[in-house]
Amino acid sequence: MAKEKILILGAGLVGSLLSIFLAKKGFKVEVFEKRPDPRKNDVLGGRSINLALSDRGLLALEKAGVTRNLDQVMLPMHGRMIHQLDSQVHFQPYGKANQAINSVSRGLLNEYLIGEAEAAGASFRFEHKCERADIDNSVLSFSTGGKPKEYGGDIIIGADGAYSVLRASFLHSDRFNFMQDYLPHGYKELNIPAGKNGEFQIDPNALHIWPRGKFMLIALPNIDKSFTCTLFLPFEGESSFEALDSPEKVATFFSEVFPDTLPVIPNLIDQFFTNPTSSLVTIRCYPWSKKRSLLLGDASHAIVPFFGQGMNAGFEDCRLLDEIIDAEYPNWETVFQTFEKSRKPNTDAIAKLANDNFIEMRDKVADAGFIWQKKLEARIHEKYPDKWTPLYTMVTFSNMPYSKALEQGNRQESVMRKIREVYPMSTPPEAIDLEKIVGWLD
Missing domain, CATH: 3.50.50.60 (FAD/NAD(P)-binding domain)
Incomplete structure (x- = not known):
């Protein structure tokens, strides 16, 4: 039949x-x-x-x-490259040395x-x-x-x-x-072209993030040596798509908050006013x-x-x-x-995780406490891989159901809150008693 x-x-x-x-x-x-x-x-x-x-x-x-x-x-990206306001950059690996997500x-x-x-x-x-x-x-x-x-x-x-x-x-x-449910933010694509000699203008093995609190810019590499950038910005308000209504305002905004992008996006103004602004929705x-x-x-x-x-x-x-x-x-x-x-249950879980990660990307990745916590998590995972796996690793580098990853991530975050109460952030991660921390999970 x-x-x-x-x-x-x-x-x-x-x-x-x-x-x-x-x-x-x-x-x-x-x-x-x-x-x-x-x-x-x-x-x-x-x-x-x-x-x-x-x-x-x-x-x-x-x-x-x-x-x-x-x-x-596709191109592998082994971590986040964080661009600070003073144009300094620092790299945050996603996981172990062989773990990468792929820009496609x-x-x-x-x-x-x-x-x-x-x-x-x-x-x-x-x-x-x-x-x-x-x-x-x-x-x-x-x-x-x-x-x-x-x-x-x-x-x-x-x-x-x-x-x-x-x-x-x-x-x-x-x-x-x-x-x-729509976010109050929209997004607009921009492009960093290949350099004069056909080379990447910034590191191609990372997802680049310019975190600025209530908004951010990201860039992912392409196989033609360009980067696709995405500006996530509120639709309305002081720093918003609505407020950036002239070439002069766009130029001033980028020079103040994303200064290291100006040399690598030669036609920024044309792109900004030509490319559409799109919305972000959860369904x-x-x-x-x-x-x-x-x-x-x-x-x-x-x-x-x-x-x-x-x-x-x-x-x-x-x-x-x-x-x-x-x-x-x-x-x-x-x-x-x-x-x-x-x-x-799993698609509901990843919807929540995706919204939560927006706050992490636009704000927390540049925070000293966040960086300290990620280093500590990596150390715990290395010594006790069966007991502790970073949330990002569970979601991105495994096929664990999203709902289980969210549940385990919440348990680990509760332990992290306890760690921050016991150990000041000045404590080097290698000086923390990992065996006691893992015991808090049980």
Whole structure:
């Protein structure tokens, strides 16, 4: 008996990877995307924060069998390079010497995955804008080339992002919970080009951060020797996008708060006023399935980008769904319900962690107490790896469920508060009784 026809909304990173998993299982997979084919057009338009590919995402790509050319689209970053207001820099390693996250171009990775999906047997229909999803009859209605068109299938999966059309159809059904929460901050992309001789202008093996309390700038390296920078700034207020309404104000602002960027961003003013300002949203909803339709990735759990886990969580969705299909197919109701019940606590956890990490990145990373704590945590982890693992390591360099990482991180933070009460910050980490500290965890 032929396997079902599966319609996937969204040919972004998650939709493309999912189509690979499903096509390799023998399903007939059709993927629909409102944008043109990214392999033929520049469709991102200054709205794509560079992405950090880490262990969870890499495991999903490995399980899908699509890792052979990844080194061509990513660069390892072994830690944070903190740029202080006086232009001094210092390096904070992410973990052990061999641990790194990978800076990857969203566009190049997306093109690569689409090609791999087509090779696996999936078909793509670009420039198809979904106008309506009929979840009762598994029919999608599109506008393409100015004309309406309908496609039917057996299963519909919405990987169409934070503003999902499929999720919008769920809103008109009974017992569907939905919440969206916007940060008061937005973001704008800027670019540090390669140097005159085609070299990197700043260290390519780090994620660069300019932490300034209520706002920050970050930069991630690209394989063409440029850096993608992202300015995170409040929409309104004294230091805000609203306030920076003239070339003179932008130039003054950067010279005062990011002075070491001026020599490496030669066309700063043009970029600032040309590139769009975008918003940052967290989305929670439940259930993720209705009838024979399912939401995943940002469509079901969009998060802010400050833990570098949005793509990784979406890729992990694909891997876990694939494993549940192996166990429960052909009962799609069981597949979907098992997936959403097991996954929801973990996506809620990473949403909280991502919001918390914004405060850490824009403020705490430059704080002496924070640096002292990170050195102490690294020392405890080195001596008692089975007892203590830094939260960042659990989230980024393992496949531990996010909810368990959050729970363990909270326990360790309570111990850290006790340590700070007992030991003054002037105490060298090597002078602290680690055995007693580990005992506090029990």
